[in-house]
Amino acid sequence: MSESKNRLRVVFCWHMHQPYYKGPEHSDYHLPWVYLHGIKDYADMAAHLEHNPKSKAVVNFAPVLLEQIDDYAGQIKAWLEFGTLIRDPLLAALAGPGLPVDQDSRKELVSACLRANERRLIHRFKHYSRLADLASKVLEEDTLIPYLNDHFMVDLLVWYHLAWVGECVRLNDIRIRSLQSKGYGYDISDRRRLVELIGEELTRVTDRYRKLAENGQVELSVTPYAHPIVPLLMDIESTKEAMPYAEMPELKSYPGGEARARWHVRKGVDVFKKHFGFSPAGCWPSEGAVSEVTLKLLEEEGFLWAATGQQVLHNSLSVSNEGDHMPENWVHTPYRVREGGLNMFFRDDGLSDLIGFTYGDWHADDAVGDLINHLENIANACGDNPNAVVSIIMDGENAWEYYPHNGSYFLNAMYDRLSNHPRFELTTFSESLAQQTKPSPRLPKLVAGSWVYGTFSTWIGDHDKNRAWDMLGDAKVAYDQAVADGDFSAQQMEELERQLAICEGSDWFWWFGDYNPSGTVSDFESLFRRQLSHLYELLGINEPAYLGEVFTKGSGDPALGGVMKKSD
Known part of the structure; x- marks a missing residue:
């Protein structure tokens, strides 16, 4: 037996996802997280x-x-070459040359420049910290806002973006080092240099990951197009497989759900191929949401593997009468479901949550040492399982804001020590399947659920989430009737299908509910209603009156602002 086969296979799967933040048609981006994570985390x-x-x-x-x-x-390229307006208020303010002059717009801009982790991003830089402290005091008293002159606004904008620059860019780009050294008094040329860098980093994102895939270091996989909860589109009653007493919306089934699910999968693959030049072998279904019919659809569409959360496997083994005698390493084995050929990998919730929620406060060497200790224990337990794979699956962007230096110390130490460890093999899901000495075992049943708690409770079962499903269901009924009765061109149908897809995304439902922060709930609630309204507009139908009314508000303070959840 080769040395490689004696090693425990370890797969890190980083899910890169941001919701669709742009308003209908050619309106502005409502939130800047795509480009900010682009220059920080994707880079x-x-x-x-x-x-x-x-x-x-x-x-x-x-x-x-x-x-x-x-x-x-x-957009950045068009601004640099032709001066075309950038359709993001925050980035446009940085680019200049002008700044908002009315008090409300300035207040919004100042508030936006404080949306960062205080400990790791704001207080790390003394100039930014001073500006942020002053800005916070001004926001407490609206009458002080007119005293914030353009020099203050420009310096705050520049420092906000400097703080969001990724650590590797920060260390290696002389423009960033120069701007940081200057400290204050930034002018229009400084702002332009920073926007140029942002454009360069965004332009390079897909090329860098494509090259890593070509070099065999990375396996690239995909999610259905607009990140919908596919099992709920196909059968909303699948909610009850893991939540038998869940409160359900009035919507009994999502009209044409299977066709819509297949559209999202095919459209997602098309976009993936456009960017990377090949078809992916694997799929992380949106939110790791799976059901038996979802897996069947993914296999029919050509996928070889998919992944979900640990609790889904636990629930499935339990109802299969295997829960009372599960082996110690039960989560570290890929499975096939019933007679299907698609292989399922299951997230190690404990290890994934340690990286997502705990190690950010540890010294990097201690954190990696702890991770290695856990993996060595797993290797000991999996010694008689030739198919053993540890799947560490998590958000690839939001955790690092809570680490020193954007997680650089931790990630470099982790990759270095694990790739050189004699007992581990860093690999990918497809490579681990290719190395199998026997087929994956079969599950007699899969209980529908997601990576969060093994249920769909994050997206349905709450009063406000259910209301959103009913609103979406109304829009789909109107869509089907209008398309059946209308005479839309191919171009119009393409626009309609895409707009419907945006409305079907999972992130709307994630944020609805009282336990989420009120500001974020308001952002997503208003944008959801706008997207539905625009769908009715494209259909040529008057929108329902309820789309003019706020239907959910938040008041919670969840961990990490709600962008990530612990698995239990």
């Missing part, structure tokens, strides 16, 4: 793999994220 995560050539990972991209990155890169 850094590629760089750490490039700097550790023996390391490997799976990187999953949501298609709507790829499209938005492209859009930002194109």
Whole structure:
């Protein structure tokens, strides 16, 4: 037996996803997270793999994220070459040359420049910290806002973006070092240099990951186009497989759900192929949401593997009468479901949550040492399982804001020590399947669920989430009737299908509910209603009156602002 076969296979799967933040048609981006994560996390995560050539990972991209990155890169190019207005208020303010003059717009801009982790991004830089402290005091008293002159606004904008620059860019780009050294008094040429850098980094994102894939370091995978909860589109009653007493919306089934699910999968693959030049072998279904009919659809569409959360496997083994005698390493084995050929990988919730929620407060060497200790224990337990794979699956962008230096110390140490460890093999899902000495075992039943708690409770079952499903269902009924009765051109149908897809995304439902922060709930609630309204407009139908009314408000303070959830 080769040395490689004696090693425990470890797969890091980084899911890169941002919702569709742009308003209907050619309106502005409502939130800047695509380009900010682009210059920070998408850039850094590629760089750490490039700097550790023996390391490997799976990187999953949501298609709507790829499209938005492209859009930002194109807008910045048009601004640099022709002065075309950038359709993002924050980035446009940085680019200049002008700034908003009315008090409300200035207040919004100042508030936007404080949306960053205080400990890791704001207080790290003394100039930014001073500006932020002053800005916070001014926001407490609206009458002080007129005293914020253009010099203050420009310096705050520049420092906000400097703080969001990825660590690898920060260390290696002389423009960033020069701007940081200057400290204050930034002028229009400084602003232009910073926008140029942002455009360059966004333009490079997909090329860097494509090259990593070509070099065999990365396996690229995809999510259905607009990140919908596919099992709920196909059968909303699948909610009850893991939540038998869930409160359900009035909507009994999503009209034409299977066709819509297949559209999202095919459209997602098309966008993926446009950016990377090949078809992906694997799929991280949106939110790891799976059901038996979802897996059947993915297999029919040509996928070889998919992945979900640990609790889904636990629930499935339990109802299969195997829960009372599950082996110690039950989560570290890929499975096939019933007679299907698609292989399912299951997230190690404990290890994934340690990286997402705990190690950011540890010294990097201690954190990696702890991770290695856990993996060594797993290797001991999996000694008689030739198919053993540890699947560490998590958000590839939001955790690092809570680490020193954007997680650089941790990620570099982790890749270096694990790729050189004699007992581990960093690999990908497809490579691990190719190395199997026997087929994956079969599950007699899969209980529908997601990576969060093994249920769909994050997206349905709450009063406000259910209301959103009913609103979406109304829009789909209107869509089907209008398309059946109308005479839309091919171009109009393409626009209609895409607009419907945006409305079907999972992120709307994620944020609805009282337990989320009120500001974020308001952002997503208003944008959801606008997207539905625009769908009715494209159909030539008067929108329902309820779309003019706020239907959900938040008041919670969840971990990490709600962008990530612990698995239990």
